[in-house]
Amino acid sequence: MAKRKGYRIFIHGNNFLKSEEITAQFCWNSTVTKTCICIFKNPKLLAAQIPDMGAEVPEGDHLVSVDITLNGQQFSACEGIQFLYKSVDPNLTEEELKKMDEDDAKGAKGKAGKKK
DSSP, X not given: OOBOTTOEEEEEOXXXXXXXXXXXXXXXXXXEEXXXXXXXXXXXXXXXXXXXXXXXXXXXXXXXXXXXXXXXXXXXOOTXXXXXXXXXXXXXXXXXXXXXXXXXXXXXXXXXXXXX
């Protein structure tokens, strides 16, 4: 299921160091880049909140890559780490966004099929 702005994601890895400069860089199509501060959970886990990728990203689902920096300057360049980002109309209300999320969750459950 695609994740939109404001959702929290967890980034798994090794040897993360606790630092106030740990930053995630989100990149779409090598043209739109946004950053956010990560929360250090432990040496193998970081948390980040997905930023609004802006109007340059068309509405719909898109692959977005995530890179990490421990010093605020040198990013990991691990373009293999990607997730499905849902770009939505910025004019939607919180109520409309919540309904969209519920509809997406129902659709995801339906695709999984029933257990016998």
